[in-house]
Amino acid sequence: MxxxxxxxxxxxxxxxxxxxxxxxxxxxxxxxxxxxxxxxxxxxxxxxxxxxxxxxxxxxxxxxxxxxxxxxxxxxxxxxxxxxxxxxxxxxxxxxxxxxxxxxxxxxxxxxxxxxxxxxxxxxxxxxxxxxxxxxxxxxxxxxxxxxxxxxxxxxxxxxxxxxxxxxxxxxxxxxxxxxxxxxxxxxxxxxxxxxxxxxxxxxxxxxxxxxxxxxxxxxxxxDKRLLSGKTAGKMKTRRSSGHKYDFGSLAIAGGSIGMTGAPLLSAKSGLGSGCGLSTVLIDKEAYAYCNSPWPEVMIKPYANEVEFEKLLERATAAVFGPGMGMDEKYDKMMIKALKRDIPIVVDADGIYRLNKARDQLVLKDKNLIITPHLGEMAKLFRVKTEDVLDDPIYFVKSAVDCYNAVVVLKGPCTVIGAKNELWFYYKPNSGMACGGSGDVLSGIIGGLCAQGYETLEAAKKGVVIHGTAGEFARAEKNEWGMCAGDIINNIYKGIEPLV
Ligand SMILES: NC(=O)C1=CN([C@@H]2O[C@H](COP(=O)(O)OP(=O)(O)OC[C@H]3O[C@@H](n4cnc5c(N)ncnc54)[C@H](O)[C@@H]3O)[C@@H](O)[C@H]2O)[C@@H](O)CC1
Ligand SMILES: [K+]
Missing domain, CATH: 3.40.50.10260 (YjeF N-terminal domain)
Structure with missing residues (x-):
């Protein structure tokens, strides 16, 4: 439509x-x-x-x-x-x-x-x-x-x-x-x-x-604008019954800082939930000491500098960069390392405003880049007020697509996905999704799909639909007050089912 x-x-x-x-x-x-x-x-x-x-x-x-x-x-x-x-x-x-x-x-x-x-x-x-x-x-x-x-x-x-x-x-x-x-x-x-x-x-x-x-x-x-739904998101690829974990991709999530170690964990767990074979949090050594994971299936690896960081990225087939990372300038170098790798990258949360700085140092032309800002992050990316983005969200999505050669996911009650010459609108208001960690779950799902080989626009469309549907199931279980990011994760499989 x-x-x-x-x-x-x-x-x-x-x-x-x-x-x-x-x-x-x-x-x-x-x-x-x-x-x-x-x-x-x-x-x-x-x-x-x-x-x-x-x-x-x-x-x-x-x-x-x-x-x-x-x-x-x-x-x-x-x-x-x-x-x-x-x-x-x-x-x-x-x-x-x-x-x-x-x-x-x-x-x-x-x-x-x-x-x-x-x-x-x-x-x-x-x-x-x-x-x-x-x-x-x-x-x-x-x-x-x-x-x-x-x-x-x-x-x-x-x-x-x-x-x-x-x-x-x-x-x-x-x-x-x-x-x-x-x-x-x-x-x-x-x-x-x-x-x-x-x-x-x-x-x-x-x-x-x-x-x-x-x-x-x-x-x-x-x-150029269409409604995104379970139907227009397209079907999941079938999984090879004889496949092993390396066949289903390895996702790396770079993020976390003291007080914010949960964000990359939520993202990593969601990557696994979307079907990817391996999911690893790459976290600064200092923050590592504070990282308590409730999920043993998520690997957590500390790094001391950008050389170690780059080494840890070697086996990843896709990465998510930014959840809970904080504003410390030392991570600018990690971002450039990550973007120089020839893998799809989802730049989320605290990674987004860094893109502005990194843009001059990189050739983003043929990158498989996905940016997942909410309104405030989009405003920061363009150094404007949130009100300006609200006044003309389509303009900012299109501008971000052009500036960064990226697939752009502007998150909200109506999420707008932009790619070259096309825009997709996913209208699923659910105030229960407006809670800390919900965005980390989305970046993890999209990253997990990229790690499995879905191309960036396809991963963004499917990821947004899976996340929104999982949110609807979480709401049905716990209502809009009671649900939180963990409940969305627990329902990712139900979000996938209609696409199978
Ligand atoms: N060609 C047609 O006859 C069709 C008309 N359609 C209907 O027409 C609507 C659009 O009609 P119009 O363009 O006539 O405008 P609207 O009927 O939407 O109303 C706006 C009217 O109020 C005035 N106005 C705008 N801002 C105002 C403000 N702040 N304070 C006071 N007045 C203000 C405008 O000058 C205009 O006369 C559609 O929403 C739809 O309902 C559709 O049904 C499709 C076919
Ligand atoms: K009306």
Missing amino acids: YIYTADEMKEIDEKTIGGEDGKSLELMEKAAKSIYNVLSDRITGKKKHKQVLAVCGKGNNGGDGLALSRLLGNDGFNIRVLMTAGEKELKRDTSVELKRLEISTDNVYYLGSSSRELLDQIIGDSDFIIDAIFGTGFKGKVDGELSDIMLKINDSKATVVSIDIPSGLVGNNGRVYGNAIKADFTVVVDSLKTGNLLGQAPDYNGEIIVGEGIGLDKSQASP
Whole structure:
């Protein structure tokens, strides 16, 4: 499934309409029908007693909401409409849809004209609220009376259905700068937009359902963004029954420092969990004394200097560099040694900001490099603020791909994987994954897959899916509060199963 930015979608809309009279209204009707088809499966009960309040803005999203209201009205629902813009401000098609609705003017309310008591009352006694205030054309911040109305809707008992995107979210990046609607369902028109997945979208979307296509002309769109899932991650390679441990690769994890020896251990254990034959933590001699492993299957080898470090790397078929390593400059030399080896390397955590320094000293052109930053690490890599990355994560992923000739995994509730000319979005919000060690587990899985011979993009895609699925199983066992990195590790095998 392809994903578009709101700007790309606007171009597609314009190309489809192509100045043809009536075409945009036809698309609006198709959008409404596709949303209606999704909803009719989900809205049950005696329709004639159900109150629907459609809250509609001046743009095409508002028009979609009005056209949908007509279909729901024909179906037996009681329809009321709250317009958030005056009649004269409405876009032409939206104005046409308001007339087509043909409901009594008593049931059409206007923000700014109707009293707050009355609006609070109609919000309070609605069973369903259709959120068609803003769609992907929204930019900026919601404030004033509209913001109060949104909060009222969010607090109401009604089931809230957002059309295309919860109103108040920015269509390109999913950011919320003021208030926004919190939906129970978001019914996306035709195709997912990046704003449905990124930024704060997971806190507002509710369940996301993509409606059927509305016949948009995408012939000139050249899409590069796709949804990553168990299906698009591809299958695991079969394992040779007669194979021995060296056939399944040897992973080295360089990391750990005093107080942070657990990070490389989590990564090493996860590498083994992903099927790799051997997993070894390479740790600074000083920190070695503090390294207590609960896993005897993980080897731990200390080094005193970069020469010893390089020697220990010799047998590795892939490496993870950075978990729990700390900021000490002495590790810069180890990083250069690691990157000079002709093996795939996952640079994670404290390794990431070092890449900036190492870049001038290395030829990264033909390297099999994977970088796995979270938002803050991406910001550090480019010496910008975290907010800047949130504003345009796609730009930073693409820039990191180009700067470092790497596969880039920007971790978050929607993880974005970037490679040359392609981007993959893995949308699996799970607040239980937001805990120390979860990233180490991911780098270990990806490293373990690289050690077994999966190429970098394939390892990143599979690794992200395995990690996310393992996290879902951990959540099912222990909930989002109770789960921790060790629980994700214990479920890696369940994350692999769908890919076998
Ligand atoms: N061609 C069409 O008719 C189609 C329209 N579609 C719908 O149209 C939506 C996009 O429509 P539009 O581009 O008209 O815009 P929207 O309906 O998303 O709403 C934005 C409107 O509010 C204004 N606005 C933007 N930021 C604002 C702010 N901070 N405060 C106040 N007003 C602000 C904009 O100027 C615009 O008029 C999609 O989300 C989708 O729902 C789709 O159904 C596909 C087909
Ligand atoms: K909306």
